[in-house]
Amino acid sequence: MRKLTSGPTDVILITGMPGSGKTTLAYKVYNDKSVSSHFDLRAWCTVDQEHDEKKLLGTIFNQVSDSNSKLSENLDVADKLRRQLYGKRFLIVLDDVWVTTTWDELTRPFPEVKKGSRIIVTTREQEVTLHGKVYIDPLNLRLLKPEESWELLEKRAFGNESCPDELLDVGKVIAHNCKGLPLVVDLIAGVIAGREKKKTVWLEVQTNLIPLF
Structure with missing residues (x-):
């Protein structure tokens, strides 16, 4: 929670075995009042193995724009999302990312992370963990004793x-x-x-x- 609201960290990686509580931890922190009040915009995106990039970007856009309307097929969702996030302090959770290409696709529309914006990524895959080390060492959830x-x-x-x-x-x-x-x-x-x-x-x-x- 300290890393979300202070310091230079842009991306926070949560890793661990299935069932270790990655999503539970991210959700609890995401909804904490001290965290939610710190950001102008927030969005939660569950990725999983099978996904449609445009649909997921639409999910994020609807949350940060407070809209439930169905987006047009011809709409450039990535551009609209970039404009919506620009200049704002945002928190976006990408839950259950399986491959690095998905990470890259979904974060490409995000403006350069400034003003204390944060991205939380949860993953069970070592490849994704290593991809994220350019940002920060991951938080690896241990098993219970x-x-x-x-x-x-x-x-x-x-x-x-x-x-x-x-x-x-x-x-x-x-x-x-x-x-x-x-x-x-x-x-x-x-x-x-x-x-x-x-x-x-x-x-x-x-x-x-x-x-x-």
Whole structure:
């Protein structure tokens, strides 16, 4: 958050395995009041593997221009986006970028980053990470430690209450089998939170979780 609102950093790279929380982190920071109030314009663009450059640029343009209108096929979206961003302090998130060419295509219309504007890029691909090192070393999200996985699972499954002693051992095994991925821990915790708090039920969850990894 400090890098978003101060200092010379233009692009912030968030990397990590699928399920490590890249999008979750970017979204939480993007919507933080101290961050959102710092920028004149903001836009969030989910890229994924299959994408249409013009459509994605249109998505960004609609957000920074506060418009929901459908853009004309003949419209030069890149030029309109460049004009809209020019002279403004903007924050744009490119979520789940798979290849460097996509990065280049989507950022080409952006004016030279000045006035404290920022771009956040999330990616799972090493190639994209290396491409971005001309800007800054990436923020590489580590996996959770076993005790951290259990802490998260217990909090999601029981709220402010503690896990009963009879479920403690199997619960920690379930947390360990989530392989340190916070989104997997959160998903499994949601499953067991809606089921009976019995050891036989949790053992069933434990058995069914192993083949996923």
